[in-house]
Amino acid sequence: MRNEAAFGVNAEPARFDIARKRVWVAGHKGMVGSAIVRRLASEDCEILTATRSEVDLKSPDQVRRYLAATKPDAIFMAAAKVGGILANDTYPADFLHDNLMIAANVTEAAHREGVGKMLLLGSSCIYPGTAPQPIREDALLTGPLEPTNEWYAIAKIAGIKLGQAYRKQHGCDFISAMPTNLYGPGDNFDLSTSHVLPALIRKAHEAKASGADHMTIWGTGAPRREFLHADDCADACVFLMKHYSGFEHVNVGSGEDIAIIDLARLICDVVGFEGEIRLDTTKPDGTMRKLMSGEKLGAMGWKARIGLRHGIAGVYGSYCAGLPSAPFAMSLSDRAHQL
Missing domain, CATH: 3.40.50.720 (NAD(P)-binding Rossmann-like Domain)
Incomplete structure (x- = not known):
């Protein structure tokens, strides 16, 4: 013992x-x-x-x-x-x-x-x-x-x-x-089992690739997530x-949260999808807000360093690189340097 x-x-x-x-x-x-x-x-x-x-x-x-x-x-x-x-x-x-x-x-x-x-x-x-x-x-x-x-x-x-x-x-x-x-890299992009951020990346990418004029997200877009x-x-x-x-x-945690609709807009901006974002309000929102206090860890001297936009750009790059053909991977590389 x-x-x-x-x-x-x-x-x-x-x-x-x-x-x-x-x-x-x-x-x-x-x-x-x-x-x-x-x-x-x-x-x-x-x-x-x-x-x-x-x-x-x-x-x-x-x-x-x-x-x-x-x-x-x-x-x-x-x-x-x-x-x-x-x-x-x-x-x-x-x-x-x-x-x-x-x-x-x-x-x-x-x-x-x-x-x-x-x-x-x-x-x-x-x-x-x-x-x-x-x-x-x-x-x-x-x-x-x-x-x-x-x-x-x-x-x-x-x-x-x-x-x-x-x-x-x-x-x-x-x-x-x-x-x-x-x-992050290696996230799950399967729309039936993934979390919201990688799901939105895939939806925005596929909407751009197909030339769609809109993409649909679950819920009201009002819930906030960190x-x-x-x-x-x-x-x-x-x-x-x-x-x-x-x-x-x-x-x-990072200490900051963002509304799902704003997250979708940010992802569309990173991906380069300029179509409409539509809300499927028949789907659940889940918890309306979930921001964690990082006071305890912060008092020990630790804090997050990777900003959300920069992090999303990197994840989208790795997602494109893993596709059978990556039509936007090169343009994303140029875009990531500008973010």
Whole structure:
């Protein structure tokens, strides 16, 4: 058992040196996991990764065997089943079951194998839909969740509480970070499962490519959302791994939000689509506003660096580069230099 005084409920921030450590990034092929791998490349550490064929995180035996064989000193737990409103509403059992299993298996195995530190990544959807803005960490469990993603949110809340329970009972140095809405290279652009920002990028691109005179977005356009580039999130996660060792989870965000209609206009401007933006008000808006307080992380000395317009331009460039033919990739490169 670890030292309760050092890692107990009331522990203060403490330095964890990852230099010359073995660091496992679970979920390294995902948008956030790959960003963490990129960020760790500048650290003097050994990065461990495993594909789904090498270790199924829903299998407790496979996770335990992997940790016993690789013996990581630290873990970034970025693996999760994720999706937007439609995916959450269509596959509630999958989102709840799979994310519960992943969190439980990795946390238990990390404890059993004596992992020195673990950071579990959650989501801003853990907060009540009616939480006061900006949302502070202590708003957790103060009201009902947004119905469109409650299954995923419940699994993420369970992950937070699981880490806290292992800290309290076993003295494990497990911490949790709750990022806001993320975007970046490697995002999911499938319109049936994606989040709003990549979905809007694809819609604007396809509208331009087809010569359409309009594109349609879900809802009223009035909801406001905060966005953070995945590379900023990765930097915050490494910062927390090094400098934070507390019981409470920590919000990770940009500190600014934008109305969905204004986001759509910004994306259309970056893409170069000049048609009309139409609203499908038969579709749900979700939570009307979700801006997180970054006061706690800011007080530690961290802040986001990638502006939204610049970040969107980079993501659109990577999206175009990944298409079978990229008719706008070259023009976007020129455009990105002007943003």
